[in-house]
Amino acid sequence: MDEEVKLGIIGFGTVGSGVVKILTQNADIIKRRLGFSLVLKSIVDIDISRDRGVSTAGIHLSTDVGEILDNPEIRIVVELVGGYEPARTFILRAMAAGKHVVTANKALLATHGEEILETARRSGVDINFEGSVGGGIPIIRALKEGLAANRMVKVFGIMNGTANYILTEMTENGESFQNVLEKAQRNGYAEVDPSLDVEGIDTAHKLSILLAMSYEMPIIPEDIFTEGITGISSQDIRYAGDFGYKIKLLGISSAHDNVVEARVHPTMIPEDAVLSKVDGVFNAFYVVGDVVGPTMYYGQGAGMMPTGSAVVGDIMELARNVRAGAERRVHPLGFETRCGEKVVQKIADLVTKHYFRFSAVDRPGVLSRISGILGDNQISIASVIQMGRELRGGAVPIVMMTHEAREADVQQALREVDQLEIVQDRTMHIRVEDETLRGGLS
């Protein structure tokens, strides 16, 4: 029973180096768990000369992906190239060759997931992607197996470490978005092109994978309303604090019969809620099932070792399946068949509380004009806490919290307000969630 299972890694970047390090450093415990050895045969990258600070003794390094894809000994291919191409082609070729695949590539899964899953099915191979959502947090496994007895009711959380790091730094140090972003880029916490992270796209990618696993939907990130954090100012963070809130970039979903609510946007949440305490590069996912009730999962959402932990866990699962002859034991998304159509609720129909920061000239009657427009659009004001602090150009911020209001009404009202000659800048608008996101944690 000591036959080994062989694997190859394509992509020797940060996560690839972490995976190699874990396979070496924890080889003993991995073998005791499995009862057999994992053998990393080959690593392929366009650059195999750079020193990654990890030992590659006994591992074949090559720039030719064929050394992995065409090697019949290799049963598991680990794709850590990232991006769309050539990652997609590598995965499809590996599957066609009957190899199982592990990836942490959420952008690829969100965009080409249906094609990849269909290819896996036809080829009779598995694809695991725990590292694609929540870094080292075993959230994919929880949805696929641990909570399998449940009809999912809600799934939401902090899903992007870069955006969370930026908001945390802005909150703690009162710095501007731009300053913190530049610091994050210098520290390697943010990409040179940070748009996937700060525009909410990466969160939407991850949420689209969770939606498919929770509500039996196809993977459709384009149906998820997505708004990033680039417009958030340290002023808004300060006002949020005055109201007792923090601002977090959340992915939020819930299901009611065949209608799924799915959205990504900066959200004001009570500062004593547990999600408000999830800071820096940490992620947290709430999953509410119909029988289990609220559950929560927390850990580092990205990084060489946490994501490496997830990738190696995935490799171990697939190696077990290879050894047991139990390929396709579980569908990659957790459902062998999906129930009928699900419809994503239009954002126009969303009902939440809202925060507005209007930039108005300091003149009598301004508040009455604005509140008149809100009233005409069925938006009722809960409180106005700030006004009269003069800014450049004579504008003053008027800051409001509303009661629950329909998004379509809010958009209409803001269009009208922003056309007033007494309003100098586009109104800042942040959605507010109170009780619904506590998930049982006081």
Place this chain on the structure above:
Amino acid sequence: MDEEVKLGIIGFGTVGSGVVKILTQNADIIKRRLGFSLVLKSIVDIDISRDRGVSTAGIHLSTDVGEILDNPEIRIVVELVGGYEPARTFILRAMAAGKHVVTANKALLATHGEEILETARRSGVDINFEGSVGGGIPIIRALKEGLAANRMVKVFGIMNGTANYILTEMTENGESFQNVLEKAQRNGYAEVDPSLDVEGIDTAHKLSILLAMSYEMPIIPEDIFTEGITGISSQDIRYAGDFGYKIKLLGISSAHDNVVEARVHPTMIPEDAVLSKVDGVFNAFYVVGDVVGPTMYYGQGAGMMPTGSAVVGDIMELARNVRAGAERRVHPLGFETRCGEKVVQKIADLVTKHYFRFSAVDRPGVLSRISGILGDNQISIASVIQMGRELRGGAVPIVMMTHEAREADVQQALREVDQLEIVQDRTMHIRVEDETLRGGLS
């Protein structure tokens, strides 16, 4: 591919009823996940006439356990009898008959786990027990598979819903232990004999299972230092609050080379730590791995539906293995072989901060006598916040927090203090944990 997998349930109590309800209510989604049906053939209980409020249409009800254990059609036996006997015998008989077993019986696993696991190995069958620890929280799966790439560093948390409910009520309403316990018994949150829960024994049982899965140890609850919450007074909870702490019953473990620290006791933790916000019947587990870093898992730790969720998830996993011919795909504890001996650290060697409440007579020189004894035993006082409130019989409480001190020294000092004629009652002693239990959550 639509062959069904048949199962039987022994024990039609609270969790058994929950399992039956879930199998009925979520039969559609369970089938879509699996691609085949689970069929509950038989339920056995000594009482099959009582109405449990769940539909048993099409299910054979019997008082004869042989109807399940001797039925070759039944591949999975769900043991929900609880307690040691006859549960142990039923499980061993089911295994001998080649049936896979699902149980939520932590007391049995903690006490007879080694025998049961050895019988499972010899019989080539699986045993799943997600519901035995953390109710519906998939913590067993996280340790066994999700975090399998890790060498575990720390595992700790709130593992008993009854004790947590009692401490929560005592904290929120200032009520006495006895009053809250009686209320909990009336509400069904506590057993008629609550000793397993309030004496910390149930937490030690659960922790012993987690230790085996985390550190490759045998299941040895008797090696875990265990102290319950029966001595905690509302006074101590109030003083804890004055110091900025809450009191929680924690299971705590960590590993350093071959030495494992493992203990269960009421613990003062900072009131802004996330564990302090885990209230009522909720549980939370921190798992710190060498590569994943800190992770946390939270949900309802007990109850008909949460535990039912875990049990049905276990049934689904085993049914998948049966269908794939992949029995024993993963060892029940996650390790095919264990590394050499682990030693549980003696409690005498534990170093923590401490809270003391002395009951001394109100007389000059008392504080000097007590602090002299502490000093002689290398215990350094961090602060004294309360003294001089007279109680019955002229005794006053002197409340202290210490710096880090060795448990053996503390025990010696308390023995000496409690022998002083100026000390009227046994000194209350609660261990204090600060930074170490935050696990990355600020």
